[in-house]
Amino acid sequence: MTTRSTELLRVVHRSPGVTRADAARLVGIGTGTATELVAKLSRAALLIQGPAAPSGTRGRPTTVLLPHPEGPLVVAVAITHEIWRAEVVELGGAAHTALQGRHAGAAWPEVRSAVRGAIEELRVRYGGRLRAAGISAPGTVSRDRRLDAVGPGWHDADLTALWPEAEVLVAGNDATLAATAESRRGAAVDAAVALHLRIEAGLGGAVVEDGRPVIGARGAAGEFGHMPFGDPSVRCPCGARGCWGVAVDGHELARLLGDPTPVDTLSYARRVITSAAELLAGAPATPAAPAVAAVHAVAAPVPPAVAAVRAVAANLGRGIAGLVNGLDADLVTLGGLGADLLATVPEEIHAAYRDGLMSIHRDAPPPIRPAALGDGGPIAGAAEEAWAALLPRLA
Incomplete structure (x- = not known):
């Protein structure tokens, strides 16, 4: 695979259902090269081609690019002060299976155990298709993915312990990831x-x-x-x-x-x-009143x-x-x-x-x-960061 393959995947991730012609233009390649790349990515179970919705005009039907139905997936996890939620997200941002639970007042080891169990359940369900994880957490997250959250009292919590064997695991503060999602999809x-x-x-x-x-x-x-x-x-x-x-x-x-x-x-x-x-x-509503009445109101x-x-x-x-x-x-x-x-x-x-x-x-x-994106901003941002880290590994 090539850098152009990665760029093509990024275009489809950003705009699933993009036409092949528009994708080629955005990547800066010719239609022939685009056809070759799409065929290669299809064989790798990353993309599929499908017909566009009827436009009512004459001419050859337009081809659009979509995530492969058996393609790679990421798990996005949002941990708040009260709950945790895990979603499986495909290329393009569509979410599938979701698991969640409450933990208000729990210590970090209890939360870690619950989230790790949910990720393991999703790994069993999706097998090797689950390739990366993105974690949103309610506190400061260091570059080595350690969490310090004042509110719930979680200090120096190792977020990589949520999936120690992950090929790719990224993590960030919930507000930062919500900001990322708003800038990319909101x-x-x-x-x-x-x-x-x-x-x-x-x-x-x-x-x-x-x-x-x-x-x-x-x-x-x-x-x-x-x-x-x-x-x-x-x-x-x-x-x-x-x-x-x-x-x-x-x-x-x-x-x-x-x-x-x-x-x-x-x-x-x-x-x-x-x-x-x-x-x-x-x-x-306050009705309009004469000036004299207003003085005494x-x-x-x-x-x-x-x-x-x-x-x-x-x-x-x-x-x-x-x-x-x-x-x-x-x-x-x-x-x-x-x-x-x-x-x-x-x-x-x-x-x-x-x-x-x-x-x-x-x-x-x-x-x-x-x-x-409302309350879904942090988990959407976690998915975006996971996909950003995973895409270069796919192509």
Whole structure:
């Protein structure tokens, strides 16, 4: 096989169902060479050719390129603070069999055992077709694939132990992998420099430039939640004071509402945001009133849940402005609670965002969009990284 074979596989992975003619153009080869490569990749059980959907025009039917039904597969695993999920993913990104389980509060050895068992079950089911693994985890992942997750208390956890015999095993932080997926298959596909932020039990993210995330010297780039954009009087579970992450998640909502810090800050935050959304949806529209009546009007009290969610949204918007000023991103995507806040109180986010921007950004602020892949971003990113590492080995 050749480098051109690898490039052709990358094109099909990015756009399954691409026509053979378009694939040849994207790789920069002639139609004759493309025909030879496709035949070689078909014999290797990597691609198949199929007819395109009828176009209604005359001429020779167009051939499209698709993953081979008996071709190689990767397993993508997403481990969160509450659950783990494993999916088998084919070339092109389509997911097949999925296994998952809950582990809230479990120590790392228990989680490791459950995930390793799931991978072994999938290996038995798919045999030699399962060639690589991609792991998404809720913490800092070093270049030697060791995890440090403050929230669940997993320190120096060896992610390679999930499949010690793997031909290819890649791993990364969940927010970083979600950013990768958004840039390759989601809301940031056309961005040159995309900033992705994901809020769950804390805030993480990544900067993706030309489709590649910046991971840093120790794999800790994107820990934006630990920038001092928050209240200096509030201590973060990481040990620092004033961290932005605890100003935009369930910790801050509970503090504003006078509730004790919840064990599960993500579920708590989602309940509060849902309550605020329902209150806002049910609020009657304010009719236009004569000026004299307006002077004597008494504003209706703002429900505590709505006030708390608005305050957290403003904290989020100000922090986004700081990152855009420093990073010069041309697009911002929000996942997790960030997308929930954007859907519920967009005005508060955008007002704080605009107020914090440098003048050079104000005329055309980089747009803020919800993540297109939603909660599936980290596992999709894990699959993308696994395929990126595996493709050169196939061709």
